[in-house]
Amino acid sequence: MSRRFNRYFTSNNSSSTMPSSADPALRKVFDQFREPGDPEDTMTVNGVMKFLPAIGVGLEEETVLVLAEALKAPTMGEFTREGFVEGWKALNCDTLEKMRAKVPTLRASFTNDETTFKKVYLFTYNFARSPNQRSLQMDTAIEYWKLLFTHRFQKNLGDWIEFLETEYKKSIAKDTWNCMYDFVQFADKDPELRSYDVDGAWPSILDDFVQFSRRKNGTEPPPQEEMDTS
Structure with a gap:
């Protein structure tokens, strides 16, 4: 910081x-x-x-x-x-x-x-953003995520940063920042992200991250068998 x-x-x-x-x-x-x-x-x-x-x-x-x-x-x-x-x-x-x-x-x-943490987390996006910029620079977002997630998201934070730096490579929109609050709570309960639904309501950046994490860690779910319609 x-x-x-x-x-x-x-x-x-x-x-x-x-x-x-x-x-x-x-x-x-x-x-x-x-x-x-x-x-x-x-x-x-x-x-x-x-x-x-x-x-x-x-x-x-x-x-x-x-x-x-x-x-x-x-x-x-x-x-x-x-x-x-x-x-x-x-x-x-x-x-x-x-x-x-x-x-x-x-x-x-x-x-x-948790009330304090959520208020601080949501506040930080505008606080950290440079004046007159609509989104948060990726390297700045990473530094603040490291600071904010010191006591949570520990098993996935390294993969998240690697994904951002090697594959995403873009600035961070406010919707992405805000959704990360809920995603971190989800990931803390399911660190291997096995129950994550890529066809659900999560933003596409998190879909891409989960697929990245599953490939890297060998936790991709087996393909669903097609139903026998005969």
Whole structure:
């Protein structure tokens, strides 16, 4: 992740759990890490790379994505003042000390809470995509899939990356990214993909991948015998 940048912990509602009196303190923290040349009400990459270690978040860990989703970061290496203030208020944090104390909960939520993971996963597509590009570059998608799927899809991730790099060789559409959430859940229950139906409702890229994986691993199902109609 540093190469590019170098239970939903509270309920995800529009109202903050901290009073508006927390706003000045959070704006002060935000301004503490902004660079002098940053656009108004924006913290750019240098400030973000100082802020994350200050609250105990490593630049290459998946907690970066959890935090980016919670603070509604518009893109890699950037926070807006509004997203920063409202996000931390929703997490009941208005000081660096409280933020540091919240990080273990955020870290655990990525692994242990499926609602959080799904929100973070779906959020990451637009977060990782370059501005003005309709799709996500394949190499970028691969890096984020490695990060997101650290604790799942482990038996198929290597084959998936090999398939993308050697056969697919295209950018990743949003529909493909979103469908991978459901496919990973399916593959974790059936790592050999024996029950996958290539004539089902999955997108064609996943049909192609399953056929690739079956050929590579020798798990192709035997051809169905034709029914005797005599």
